[in-house]
Amino acid sequence: MSNQTEIDTIPITVDFSGGLEMLFSNRRRHAVSLPAIDGAGKPANIAFLIDYLCKNLMKDPRTDLFVLDNHIRPGILVLINDADWELEGEEAYEIQPRDNILFVSTLHGG
Amino acid sequence: MVSTLCAACKTERAYIKRPKNHAKLCKTCFISVFEDEVHHTITSSHLFYPGEKVAIGASGGKDSTVLASVLKTLNERHGYGLDLVLLSIDEGIKGYRDDSLETVKRNAVQYNMPLKVVSYEELYDWTMDQVVETIGKKGNCTYCGVFRRQALDRGAKKLGIKHVVTGHNADDIAETVLMNLLRGDLARLSRSTSIVTGDNRSEVKRSKPLKYSYEKEIVLYAYHKGLDYFSTECIYSPEAFRGGPRSLIKQLERVRPSAILDIVRSGEDMARLIPGDSPSSCACKGQTSAPIAADEDDIGGCGSQGGRTSDKRMAAIEKQLRENEAHEALEIDVAKVKSGSSVGERDKQIDLPLRNGSGLARGAPRQVLGTCVRCGYMSSQAICQACMLLENLNKNRAQIQI
Numbered sequence: 001m002s003n004q005t006e007i008d009t010i011p012i013t014v015d016f017s018g019g020l021e022m023l024f025s026n027r028r029r030h031a032v033s034l035p036a037i038d039g040a041g042k043p044a045n046i047a048f049l050i051d052y053l054c055k056n057l058m059k060d061p062r063t064d065l066f067v068l069d070n071h072i073r074p075g076i077l078v079l080i081n082d083a084d085w086e087l088e089g090e091e092a093y094e095i096q097p098r099d100n101i102l103f104v105s106t107l108h109g110g
Numbered sequence: 111m112v113s114t115l116c117a118a119c120k121t122e123r124a125y126i127k128r129p130k131n132h133a134k135l136c137k138t139c140f141i142s143v144f145e146d147e148v149h150h151t152i153t154s155s156h157l158f159y160p161g162e163k164v165a166i167g168a169s170g171g172k173d174s175t176v177l178a179s180v181l182k183t184l185n186e187r188h189g190y191g192l193d194l195v196l197l198s199i200d201e202g203i204k205g206y207r208d209d210s211l212e213t214v215k216r217n218a219v220q221y222n223m224p225l226k227v228v229s230y231e232e233l234y235d236w237t238m239d240q241v242v243e244t245i246g247k248k249g250n251c252t253y254c255g256v257f258r259r260q261a262l263d264r265g266a267k268k269l270g271i272k273h274v275v276t277g278h279n280a281d282d283i284a285e286t287v288l289m290n291l292l293r294g295d296l297a298r299l300s301r302s303t304s305i306v307t308g309d310n311r312s313e314v315k316r317s318k319p320l321k322y323s324y325e326k327e328i329v330l331y332a333y334h335k336g337l338d339y340f341s342t343e344c345i346y347s348p349e350a351f352r353g354g355p356r357s358l359i360k361q362l363e364r365v366r367p368s369a370i371l372d373i374v375r376s377g378e379d380m381a382r383l384i385p386g387d388s389p390s391s392c393a394c395k396g397q398t399s400a401p402i403a404a405d406e407d408d409i410g411g412c413g414s415q416g417g418r419t420s421d422k423r424m425a426a427i428e429k430q431l432r433e434n435e436a437h438e439a440l441e442i443d444v445a446k447v448k449s450g451s452s453v454g455e456r457d458k459q460i461d462l463p464l465r466n467g468s469g470l471a472r473g474a475p476r477q478v479l480g481t482c483v484r485c486g487y488m489s490s491q492a493i494c495q496a497c498m499l500l501e502n503l504n505k506n507r508a509q510i511q512i
């Protein structure tokens with residue numbers, strides 16, 4: 001019993017800025033314990049994190065402001081430990097313990 | 111994953127991948143190349159002269175905050191000799207503008223620049239909260255956009271300043287190019303691609319030093335420099351980016367990031383084919399000074415930046431344009447009187463440009479500017495847009511009071 005409920009998690013911090021805070025309880029920084037493996041038994045990557053955030057962290061019903069067609073909405077930048085996710089493999093990047101993932105919108109305000 | 115080294119210094123780790131050319135840069139090299147490119151835009155288009163007083167249209171948002179920071183940096187680094195002032199508009203939107211004005215006030219301290227705030231209330235006797243109370247949320251962005259243009263100019267005049275810079279970025283310009291193409295509005299297409307608008311007949315000129323800067327890089331610049339900006343949506347046009355040309359631009363960028371600058375450049379090239387226009391271009395492509403476009407309403411609409419347009423807003427703007435067309439006969443009459451020309455704007459636009467030695471067609475000024483008979487503000491019509499909208503509002507207020 002205890003073996004089955006005990007899922008390995010990865011401690012990370014997730015930040016939202018540029019207006020995305022409003023979708024996540026108006027808070028910029030969230031400490032997240034991300035399941036280490038996804039539903040298919042593969043190591044957790046950014047694609048899994050995005051899905052996890054939509055299902056578990058976002059209280060706002062307007063998920064299309066964050067995700068469009070199952071991918072991060074164009075115009076939202078993703079930084080992995082300050083580096084552009086395009087340098088890190090984008091959705092395929094495998095999450096490491098204590099990673100900081102920042103989602104920053106370029107779409108809000110001027 | 112092995113981290114990549116910066117393509118410029120080849121010593122630090124790369125943190126940024128540039129959308130325009132895929133260059134991978136470290137934070138320091140990115141900040142300096144971003145600033146260098148804005149400097150290049152400024153010098154190659156001769157945007158400023160030494161000792162010039164310049165007002166930065168500051169909303170507290172990312173674009174104008176980055177513009178203020180970069181201009182301060184470049185002014186000191188390259189000795190532009192500019193006298194920089196922050197100029198903010200208080201539209202009178204409780205819970206939105208009063209918060210963003212706090213950001214501008216902090217920026218004024220951080221950048222050690224004087225701040226001037228002008229309000230719709232003092233200029234028009236209407237706050238946007240009152241406008242929305244009267245006309246509802248539909249179309250209010252049109253009012254806000256028209257009022258803001260004049261407000262910036264009038265604020266600048268109060269300060270004795272003849273040059274206002276705004277934070278319009280490459281994404282804004284690309285969006286406007288697409289919108290004007292979709293509408294077939296060539297005159298506006300050419301105005302919107304110019305780096306400088308307004309001319310010696312108008313009292314205040316405007317320019318967009320960030321017109322070649324990607325929105326992505328503006329946000330990354332603000333992030334890596336730790337700039338303080340405000341990013342809440344206007345409560346009267348929330349989520350203006352859902353759908354419409356803005357979304358299209360962002361999706362194109364995702365597929366091929368250089369698409370944004372390609373659209374800006376194509377817009378400039380198309381504008382060059384419109385008679386009587388000399389659109390802006392980098393001096394490296396052969397022009398020696400910043401060409402100037404007549405400017406009454408270059409980038410329509412709302413948002414602190416003014417570039418963004420949703421489908422709903424596009425509909426509102428279309429409606430506004432149709433209303434303007436109703437006044438067009440009047441406009442042409444005014445133009446005849448002012449210029450002695452017998453050719454209306456329509457006729458000029460139908461003529462194909464003649465290719466001459468320089469490859470540019472130079473005709474008569476495409477749009478003839480006069481001044482509004484009510485408020486004296488420059489206008490191509492007898493009564494300027496702001497005065498027309500005010501008349502509408504005041505009628506409504508009178509009816510409510512009766």
Ligand SMILES: [Zn+2]
Binds near residue numbers: 135140
């Ligand atoms: Zn470097």
Ligand SMILES: [Zn+2]
Binds near residue numbers: 497
């Ligand atoms: Zn007027």
